Amino acid sequence: MGNATDSIHGHDHVDEYGSVIPPIYLSTPFRQIIEANPSDRGFDLKYSREENPTVRYLEHVLAKLEKGVDALATNNGMAAVSTALISILKSGSRLILPAEIYGTTLGLAINMDKFNVRTIITMPETEDLAEAIKSNPNSIILIETLTNPMLRVIDVDYLVKVSKDNDSLLIVDNTMATPILYRPIEHGVGIVIHSATKYISGHNDVLAGAIVAGEANVIEEMWQWRRRLGTIIQPLDAYLALRGVKTMSLRVRKHCENAMIIADYLSNHSKIKEVYYPGLKSSPYHELASRMFNGLYGGIVSFKVKGDKEGVRVFLNSLKIIKPAPSFGGPESLIMYPITSAAQPIPEEYKAKLGIDESLLRLSVGLEDVEDIINDLDNALRQIP
Structure with missing residues (x-):
């Protein structure tokens, strides 16, 4: 797979001075x-809740990243999820998604019943999702390329076929994989979503979201809903996201390189019960990930420590370089406790089946020197009683 950022900077922006960097249009x-001046997609450029030149430039870049025809930039990842779903779902719709998905996404889906949308939750294996689609044709399916936090790999290519055979629409959250590892639209997916807060922006300093579509008419309808919901990204944040995109390929590859080394290290540590990373040959998803991701396996490693909740607390308090905090995809290594954070909204009956318990931690491997990260982990693991 080629560099996903190739030729994304060539889109002309309107600037009478010929600036190299797109201007930040702060005008409301x-x-x-x-009549207002139309933007390049035909909607009036009159008010920045609807359309903005800086935001529009980012949208062209996002569409090129995912090989889509057009994109919408939103003010965070959940704004992308909610704008996409609200524009597609209607009373009586069926929404299929795995139990292991970002917790706030799952919480939104579960609460869609107030709009007479039936949410069908399945286990996060490809076969379970395929069976749910076959049993519920004409549905909307929302999945993640890599699941959060257990890093299962979904066979997107297979689910594309099953969805099309059952007149269903597949939406893929590609945040963890990024367009560097995998581009779902090239494999027949209709809509791709990102929390661009993560690897796309890449610096832990901006909230951003993205919806990319393979067909222009899809974006036209979602544009109307973004306008109504007020979920557009702000121009300054769009500028920061654009800045992050320029180094994304370099950053993601280094994240993956460091993560592979960390996963190998943790696999051989006496205080670790289990490591979850598709780059490990011991992973049940290694073969599929190797086929899908072109030799890269992501920048996140999840693992279970030997010890109780208090042992986890001691470990987290002993870290010096790695910061205990939610989110991922930035230069700093961040570690979080899924059972009280991203996975908290997952129904209790699923957590045990999914393997999410009080010993599980999710590490977003940063861009620090990998030996420094290992030394920090080693010192903290030694403190577990």
């Missing part, structure tokens, strides 16, 4: 006599 309104 734009000049309008009777």
Whole structure:
């Protein structure tokens, strides 16, 4: 697979001075006599809740990243999820998603019943999802390429076929994999979602989301819903996301390189019960990940420590370089406790089946020197009683 950031910087931006960097248009309104000036996709450029030139430039870049025809930039990842779902779902719709998915996404889906949307939760294996699709044709399916936090790999290519055979629409959250590892639209997926807060922006300093579609008419309808919901990204944040994209390929590859070394190290540590990382040959997803991701396996490693909840607390308090905090995809290594964070909304009856318990930790491997990360982990693991 080629570099996903190849040729994404060539889109012309309107600037009378010929600046190399796209200008940040902070204006709320734009000049309008009777008709407004249309943007390049035909919608009026009159008010920044609807359309903004800096945001529009980012959207062209996001569409090129995922090989889509157009994109919408939103003010965070959940804004992308909610805008996409609300524009597609209607009363009587069926929404299929795995129990292991970002907790807030799952919480939103579960609460869609107030709009007479039936949410069907399955186990996160490809076969379980395929069976749910076959049993519920004409559905909307929302999955992650890599599941959060157990890093299961979903066979997207297979689910594309099953979805099409059953007149269903597949939406893929590609946040963890990024377009560097995998581009779902190239494999027949209709809509791709990102929390661009993570690897796309890449610096832990901006909230951003993205919806990318393979067909223009899909974006046109979602644009109307973004306008109504007010979920557009702000121009300054769009500028920061654009800045992050320029180094994304370099960053993601280094994240993956460091993560592979960390996963190998943890696999051989006496205080570790189990390591979850598709790059390990011991992973049941290694073969599929190797086929899908072109030799890269992501920048996140999940693992279970030997010890109780208090042991986990001691471990987290002993870290010096790695910061206990939610989120991922930035230069800093961050570690989080899924059972009280991202996985908290997962129904209790699923947590045990999924393997999510009080010994599980999710490490977003940063860009620090990998030996420094290992030394920090080693020192903290030694403190577990």
